[in-house]
Amino acid sequence: MKKLNGIKLKHRKNTENSVTVQFPVPETVHIPMSMTMGAPCQPLVKVGEDVHVGQKIGDTDAAFSAPVHSGVSGKVKSITDYRNAMGVVCKMVEIECDGLQTVSDEVKPPVVTDKESFIKAVRDSGACGLGGAGFPTHIKLNPKNEIDTLIINAAECEPYITADYREMMENPQDIIKGINMVKNQLGIKYAKLAIESNKPEAIKNFSEMANNDDSIDIITLPSAYPQGAEKVIIYNSTGRIVNEGSLPADVGVIVMNVSTVAFLYRYMQTGMPLVTRRLTVDGNAVREPQNVSAVIGTSFRDILEFCKADVESIIKLIAGGPMMGMSIPDIDMPVVKTSNALLAFNHYDERQTSSCIRCGRCVRVCPLGLMPADIDRAYKIKDIEELKKLKVMLCMNCGSCTYVCPANRKLAETNQLAKALIPRK
Incomplete structure (x- = not known):
């Protein structure tokens, strides 16, 4: 299956072997x-x-x-x-x-007897998406649609960050038990633990741990940014497309951060x-x-x-x-x-912006196939209908367009400003 577009970054995982x-x-x-x-x-x-x-x-x-x-x-x-x-x-x-x-x-450990009490316990824990988005976990785990696949996001594709990797290396049992706990409580058949290829030790460990469990697949994804973005990891793991205005649950998927699922398992044991x-x-x-x-x-x-x-x-x-x-x-x-x-x-290169040279690099790297340069033009003249046609609301602000732009244009920033012009339903 063809993977979505992205960019190669120097990951700078300086702390990957630094125990917490x-x-x-x-x-x-x-x-x-x-x-x-x-x-x-x-x-x-x-x-x-x-x-x-x-x-x-x-x-x-x-x-x-x-x-x-x-x-x-x-x-x-x-x-x-x-x-x-x-x-x-x-x-x-x-x-x-x-x-x-x-x-x-x-x-104190919560008393969980059914799905309703499980969702209540998740809310009581204060859990949210620990990958950075902060979506309340009890909302995510209680969709109206039927879910058949749980994806555990262990990509951690941003440069520098190794917090999730340390969770994988230090608490692997909590992750596997947390995955099984969520699957059982929500009646989900399959789980996919999706890990970027630049984490070979974690891939090896989890592959061995899940060797006898047909309901958990350990998926190795290419080391590319933004592999951990929700729409990207869903497509690259399952081939399913989350359309504009839709949620992962609309295609039968729930995505959880790897540290979130480990925390939830510990909370159910301790109540902390x-x-x-x-x-x-x-x-x-x-x-x-x-x-x-x-x-x-x-x-x-x-x-x-x-x-x-x-x-x-x-x-x-x-x-x-x-x-x-x-x-x-x-x-x-x-x-x-x-x-x-x-x-x-304490120092970094402040790049000077110049005029767009129409090279098309921003289009080629966008995982969702957007046209940032055209969005930039439509935003400047506040053409809301054109912004809708250009599907600006699909932008997840990954910043890939800004990163590759030879004119150093702040395209991702403009996309966010353009999204604010679109009336919300």
Whole structure:
């Protein structure tokens, strides 16, 4: 089967053999009430209250959301407004840690007897897509359509990031058991664990583990970007096409990040919700690149100093990978549920933009066959009907077009601005 277009990147997996290091409990944590797609939560605690590890401190009645929990024990110091890197404002709970890490009485393995109680337990865990998108997992696992295939996304195609790879190397049993748990609870027949070819040891280990299980296929995908994008990994794993305006469930598929499925298995055994995050810390301003596990709410500054970064020299800070990550305006922003990497740079090449030379490279590399140069022209004249014809809403902002453009045009950025012009149904 022909694979979708993409680009070859220098993966720079400097930390692939760096065993995860536990970051010490900080003096204070700042926990935003919005860390996933969907509605923000409202604080369930007040200033001066004691909190414990695993305690739910934020929730909402909105269906499309996930609750927020504390990863530390201590006292609520303040509740303030917080603006994240996307400009979204929500409440933020500041907790002064007592260092005792007393576990809350709320933490106990959930009782799961059927699909409904399983979905409730998934929501109670606070789980979301740990690959960076932050889609609430209980919504994803409860589609209206019949699902026959579960795809576990273990591509991790972004440069630098090795957080999922360390999950695969350090907790492979949790992944396999998590896959079987989800399959059994949702009545899904088949599972595909899709891994990029640049992770041969992980492929070998999982192939041996799944050797006697006909319901789990270990798929080796070419090492190409953006292999881990949802529509791409679905097509390259199954041949199924997710059309514009459709969801993976519409073609009988659910896609889960490999770290998410492992976390869910552990939660069902222990009842400890999502309160920590493993993130890759790298970049030319970091003297000791490594994978760090920290409680949610730990400041980026503390993480960088732990990794011996020269914080005063940093001129570019990225949460996530360099292709689809988010530029961070404040080094004191906190680790959140979707934090899978922190990249700090003290120098980089700022490329100058020039006129389009109509070379067509952006078209050739687009996995979805879009025409970024034409979208760019239509956006400039605000031609909404033309943008619809050009299928701009299919763009997943992978950045491949920008990466290959010899004129250094910010095509992916323009695509996102163009999508904002299209009225939402």
